[in-house]
Amino acid sequence: MRKKREAAKLDKSPAGRPDRFGRLKQSAHDLNHERKPLATRNNANVSKLPMSSTKLPMSSSRLKRARSPDVCEPVGKKTKVDHSSNDSLLNSSKRSVSSSSLTKAPSSALKSNMKKTGSSTNLMKKPAAGPVTSRNIQTVAAARNARSQIKPIANTVARPKPTPSSSFSRPAQNLDSSVVSTGMPKKRPAWDLKGRLQDMETFVQKQALDSSSLQNKMSEYLGRIALLESTNQKLSGDVEEKEVATKHAGQSIQELRNKLSALEQQHQESKRKLLNDIEDLEFQKQTLERHKITLEGDLAASLKEISQLKMTVSELTSSQATLRAELECTKVQLTSAHKNIAERDDIILEKINIIRMRDESIQDYQMRERCHETERRKLHNTIQELKGNIRVFCRVRPLLGEEQLGNNGIINHINFPDMDSKIIELDKLADVSVNESMLSSKTARGVSKYEFTFDKVFKPESSQSEVFEEISQLVQSALDGYNVCIFAYGQTGSGKTFTMEGSLDTESQLGMIPRAVKQIFKTSSDLSSKGWQYVMQASMLEIYNETIRDLLGKARDEKLEIKMIKGDNDVHVPNLTIFEVKNEDQVLGLLRKASENRAVAETKCNEHSSRSHSVFQLRLTGTNNITGESCKGMLNLVDLAGSEKVKDSGSEGLRLNEANKINSSLSHLQSVFLALTKKDKHIPYRNSKLTHLLQNSLGGNSKTLMFVNVSPKEECFSESLTSLRFATTVNQCNIGTAQKKK
Numbered sequence: 001m002r003k004k005r006e007a008a009k010l011d012k013s014p015a016g017r018p019d020r021f022g023r024l025k026q027s028a029h030d031l032n033h034e035r036k037p038l039a040t041r042n043n044a045n046v047s048k049l050p051m052s053s054t055k056l057p058m059s060s061s062r063l064k065r066a067r068s069p070d071v072c073e074p075v076g077k078k079t080k081v082d083h084s085s086n087d088s089l090l091n092s093s094k095r096s097v098s099s100s101s102l103t104k105a106p107s108s109a110l111k112s113n114m115k116k117t118g119s120s121t122n123l124m125k126k127p128a129a130g131p132v133t134s135r136n137i138q139t140v141a142a143a144r145n146a147r148s149q150i151k152p153i154a155n156t157v158a159r160p161k162p163t164p165s166s167s168f169s170r171p172a173q174n175l176d177s178s179v180v181s182t183g184m185p186k187k188r189p190a191w192d193l194k195g196r197l198q199d200m201e202t203f204v205q206k207q208a209l210d211s212s213s214l215q216n217k218m219s220e221y222l223g224r225i226a227l228l229e230s231t232n233q234k235l236s237g238d239v240e241e242k243e244v245a246t247k248h249a250g251q252s253i254q255e256l257r258n259k260l261s262a263l264e265q266q267h268q269e270s271k272r273k274l275l276n277d278i279e280d281l282e283f284q285k286q287t288l289e290r291h292k293i294t295l296e297g298d299l300a301a302s303l304k305e306i307s308q309l310k311m312t313v314s315e316l317t318s319s320q321a322t323l324r325a326e327l328e329c330t331k332v333q334l335t336s337a338h339k340n341i342a343e344r345d346d347i348i349l350e351k352i353n354i355i356r357m358r359d360e361s362i363q364d365y366q367m368r369e370r371c372h373e374t375e376r377r378k379l380h381n382t383i384q385e386l387k388g389n390i391r392v393f394c395r396v397r398p399l400l401g402e403e404q405l406g407n408n409g410i411i412n413h414i415n416f417p418d419m420d421s422k423i424i425e426l427d428k429l430a431d432v433s434v435n436e437s438m439l440s441s442k443t444a445r446g447v448s449k450y451e452f453t454f455d456k457v458f459k460p461e462s463s464q465s466e467v468f469e470e471i472s473q474l475v476q477s478a479l480d481g482y483n484v485c486i487f488a489y490g491q492t493g494s495g496k497t498f499t500m501e502g503s504l505d506t507e508s509q510l511g512m513i514p515r516a517v518k519q520i521f522k523t524s525s526d527l528s529s530k531g532w533q534y535v536m537q538a539s540m541l542e543i544y545n546e547t548i549r550d551l552l553g554k555a556r557d558e559k560l561e562i563k564m565i566k567g568d569n570d571v572h573v574p575n576l577t578i579f580e581v582k583n584e585d586q587v588l589g590l591l592r593k594a595s596e597n598r599a600v601a602e603t604k605c606n607e608h609s610s611r612s613h614s615v616f617q618l619r620l621t622g623t624n625n626i627t628g629e630s631c632k633g634m635l636n637l638v639d640l641a642g643s644e645k646v647k648d649s650g651s652e653g654l655r656l657n658e659a660n661k662i663n664s665s666l667s668h669l670q671s672v673f674l675a676l677t678k679k680d681k682h683i684p685y686r687n688s689k690l691t692h693l694l695q696n697s698l699g700g701n702s703k704t705l706m707f708v709n710v711s712p713k714e715e716c717f718s719e720s721l722t723s724l725r726f727a728t729t730v731n732q733c734n735i736g737t738a739q740k741k742k
């Protein structure tokens with residue numbers, strides 16, 4: 001049953017199905033099966049074989065028909081025939097049936113083998129499913145051998161298969177032809193049954209011989225088939241192994257591919273990095289090459305320098321010897337110098353002791369100096385008193401601009417006859433009408449000379465510093481605690497403002513006020529080493545048309561009044577702006593501001609004529625912590641408005657009123673000095689704002705200096721003469737001894 005199922009399975013297997021290994025195994029099984037009692041299988045297959053497949057079966061069938069009535073039964077039924085009948089058939093007819101079976105068996109085996117061969121062929125055609133290895137190659141070669149071994153079988157066994165119809169339609173002919181082909185005698189007549197039987201027996205014997213040889217070949221083929229089957233099984237096992245190996249190999253390949261792709265990515269990444277590195281290295285290379293070039297240049301320069309240095313070294317080496325000799329000499333000198341130094345150290349020690357002693361002496365001298373300072377102040381003021389508390393300096397300004405055109409710039413009518421610069425002489429020319437009472441002398445040519453003597457006469461070429469030098473001692477008195485008043489008097493345009501203020505922007509043209517301030521700050525600083533400390537307060541006002549106005553305050557138009565402080569008898573101007581000043585620059589700033597605020601106007605005699613009296617006041621309060629001394633001084637620096645003859649000046653209106661007020665106040669000043677000269681009991685200080693304000697600086701408690709400024713112009717002769725005469729009056733004034741304020 002099992003064999004039948006396997007056979008049925010084999011038959012059902014479609015020819016084109018890729019069941020190569022299964023069919024191959026099945027074929028091998030069938031072959032094994034066929035190796036079993038051949039007669040049994042052959043008998044079964046006999047019914048399937050066409051009767052005309054060989055020439056012999058026809059005779060055999062005839063034999064069968066002759067011996068058995070079942071011969072003509074359908075082939076299908078014959079399969080149900082008992083094998084024993086077949087065996088008996090074989091035994092009875094022997095070679096007839098065997099030969100047909102043998103003839104057919106190879107045919108079925110051939111078909112089976114052809115299938116196998118086809119399968120083998122398929123197998124051989126598709127070994128490449130797995131990796132091509134030496135074992136696969138061997139497997140394929142074995143399959144080919146099997147095919148080559150099978151082919152001869154097919155060639156040997158396969159014969160043209162006559163159709164059943166043709167076999168049955170010409171049985172006699174076939175028999176005849178077989179007899180002819182086997183060398184049998186010619187066709188015997190029908191009645192010669194004996195002959196025919198002999199022929200048949202001969203033929204059967206011959207066929208039996210052929211059959212035995214075929215059986216031998218068959219057994220040989222079966223042996224080969226068995227060998228092939230074993231080979232096939234082995235190959236199947238190998239194939240399975242190969243498939244497993246192939247599957248593993250496929251997985252490995254996939255893994256390797258994955259790894260490969262990962263490695264490729266890594267490779268690409270590495271490649272990209274390497275390319276970047278290469279670029280960086282290229283850049284570094286270029287940089288290094290440039291650096292190399294630079295270094296080469298440096299090296300060349302260094303080499304050059306080294307060669308120069310070598311030359312220098314050689315020179316130095318040569319000079320080294322000289323120096324060594326000198327060094328030896330110097331060492332000797334040094335030794336002696338050390339001796340000298342030791343000696344000098346002793347001397348220095350002695351001198352240090354001397355210096356200490358001198359320091360002590362200096363301190364002693366400083367103590368004495370302070371005493372001397374006090375004594376000096378006393379002596380200084382004694383001298384000032386001897387000189388007179390009112391002194392007069394005369395100053396003649398130079399010719400300016402167009403004034404120099406006449407007389408070639410020479411001032412003919414003013415002379416300075418003495419060497420001490422104390423006398424000024426005015427010459428009255430013939431055409432100049434002068435009051436006869438003014439004449440002092442007459443020359444032979446009829447020229448009158450007017451000579452005036454003052455404490456000092458400054459020529460036109462005198463500088464500001466030369467003038468200040470003469471008043472510096474007076475300024476010093478303010479620091480010593482005296483009231484000092486310096487004022488400039490003269491006709492308009494004679495140089496009063498230039499003398500008192502000068503040009504604040506040009507050092508050489510600084511006037512008496514800034515120079516006095518400078519000196520005061522410098523001297524106060526020097527005195528600080530002697531224990532003196534000063535507080536300084538500055539203010540500046542003008543008296544315009546008999547009105548006091550603050551030149552430093554904001555209320556420019558406010559009219560200020562003069563008040564006396566009871567007991568102290570000090571003059572005080574309420575609401576006047578007073579600045580505490582620490583240095584000269586501060587004071588210069590105040591002077592500039594005051595100069596801008598001062599009333600000026602253009603007159604016939606002066607383009608910028610001062611139409612008011614300006615009064616700069618500096619209060620100085622000093623204390624000496626060492627000596628316990630103290631002092632209060634006041635420095636009044638006054639620039640008076642210019643006097644002018646109203647009828648000559650051509651002034652009118654406001655200017656005329658200004659001129660009258662100016663002349664009036666100057667007249668009151670003269671009255672004060674005249675009263676002081678006469679030693680009147682009543683001094684008319686309060687007749688004008690000017691004298692009222694300056695009453696403590698024009699009286700006995702003050703030191704007064706008057707500048708009388710003279711114009712060099714000849715046409716101003718009369719005014720100059722008037723000014724000089726007034727100055728002479730002041731100069732003759734004895735206002736008593738100045739008192740130091742404590």
Ligand SMILES: Nc1ncnc2c1ncn2[C@@H]1O[C@H](COP(=O)(O)OP(=O)(O)OP(=O)(O)O)[C@@H](O)[C@H]1O
Pocket residue numbers: 396397398400460490491492493494495496497498499606608609610611640641642643709
């Ligand atoms: N010693 C001098 N050296 C050079 N220039 C001078 C001298 N004195 C005066 N001056 C010049 O003469 C001109 C008149 O001088 P200043 O204004 O000082 O006269 P003043 O007497 O003040 O006149 P006023 O009373 O009208 O104000 C100015 O230009 C001034 O610079």
